[in-house]
Amino acid sequence: MNNFKELQKIQVDKVEFRSSRIKSGITSSMGAFSFVGNMLDHFIPKVLGIFVNMAGGDDSKTTIRRPKYPNTPG
Amino acid sequence: MLLQPKTILLINLLNPVISGSVSSSQSDDEIVDMYIATQSPHLFDILYERYSKKVFIKCNSLLRNQAKAEDAMQEIFIKVLLNLIKFNKKAKFSTWLYSITYNYCIDSIRKDKKRKSVSVDDVGELEEVPDTIDDKRLLETNIVRLKAVLDVIPVEDKAILLMKYQDDMSIRDIGKILSKSESAVKMKIKRAKEKFVKQYSNIYQDAI
Numbered sequence: 001m002n003n004f005k006e007l008q009k010i011q012v013d014k015v016e017f018r019s020s021r022i023k024s025g026i027t028s029s030m031g032a033f034s035f036v037g038n039m040l041d042h043f044i045p046k047v048l049g050i051f052v053n054m055a056g057g058d059d060s061k062t063t064i065r066r067p068k069y070p071n072t073p074g
Numbered sequence: 075m076l077l078q079p080k081t082i083l084l085i086n087l088l089n090p091v092i093s094g095s096v097s098s099s100q101s102d103d104e105i106v107d108m109y110i111a112t113q114s115p116h117l118f119d120i121l122y123e124r125y126s127k128k129v130f131i132k133c134n135s136l137l138r139n140q141a142k143a144e145d146a147m148q149e150i151f152i153k154v155l156l157n158l159i160k161f162n163k164k165a166k167f168s169t170w171l172y173s174i175t176y177n178y179c180i181d182s183i184r185k186d187k188k189r190k191s192v193s194v195d196d197v198g199e200l201e202e203v204p205d206t207i208d209d210k211r212l213l214e215t216n217i218v219r220l221k222a223v224l225d226v227i228p229v230e231d232k233a234i235l236l237m238k239y240q241d242d243m244s245i246r247d248i249g250k251i252l253s254k255s256e257s258a259v260k261m262k263i264k265r266a267k268e269k270f271v272k273q274y275s276n277i278y279q280d281a282i
Contacts, residue, residue, distance in 0.1 A: 002213045003220050004239040010217065012127045017134075017144055019126060025148045026122075027115065030155055 102167035110159055122151065125168065129175050132236065136179040136229050150178050165247065172241050173251050176233055180252070183229055205260070207267045211282050213239060215274070223274045231266035238263055 052058070102121070109117040129150060133143035153174055161170055212235075215223070224232050237243045237251070249259045274282050 002239065003215055003217050004213065004236065007217050007220055008128065008131065008240055011131045015127050015131055015134075017130050017140070017147075022126070022144055022148045022151075023119075023122060026118075026151045026155070029148075029152050033156070 103163055106158060106161060106167060118155065121167075125171055126151075129171065132172065132175050133179055135224070135236075136176075136233055137182065138229070142182075146178055146182060150175050153178070169241065169243060169247060172237070172243070173247060176237060176251050180230065180233060205264045205267070207264075207271055209239075212267060212270065215282050219274065219278060222277060223270055226277070227266070227269050227273050231262075231269050234259075234262050234266045235270065 100120075102124070105117050105120055108114070109121070126147070130143060130147050133146040133150070134140060137143050137146060150171075154171060157174075161167065165173075224235070227235075234248065234252075237248050243251075245256050245259050245263075248254075248263075249256050252259065252262070254262070271282055274280070
């Protein structure tokens, strides 16, 4: 017998809180983190490329050259 | 076309998600794996439904404020999602989640308090002292009285009793949460039990 666990069961049955508000807060925060992450993924290579160019380097070696149309030589 | 073993493993893992048949019978570890692979909000919903009430009860009982507990809960679940990839399955998912919960609440209480006096926390290594209060007596305390006494003892003592007796955390896990050695944790548990018994007899004029 463990009344600490029994107490928790009783509290779980009775508890009331703004569950949907909290859940939407979590979802929107995660969405914001994901957006910032994507932006960084997208722009950091370009910003680095600018610095490399400014320093007189050539960042074209790191750029993947893609053909204009699929299955055709570039 | 022959599939690589890794691809087959991934397809097997994602099959319930693709077919929409993720059920509540699936283990936490399986759901965590699928969530890491797919980031599906549906899988997060399952974990949230399983644990939100318990996490909220812990936050509310430690922070003693509904609004603060709701904010804490939101922060805790965000922390969990951001660190899910680090969950190494050495412990149960629930233990990991509760340790984040206790950590967050204890930190929050400490920030609020900014205690100046020297407390048990500030004492370094402690000698092991025999624990004279029988666990059985504590576990069999009447539920109404148990709640009443837990509500009046200091929050850190309450947290440590809940970690040990409600969530079955090991001394080592509690030590990690509190950043204490195992002997210091044993001493804190002993003192928390003593405070519980003292408050019990103060309120009810009776021994537990």
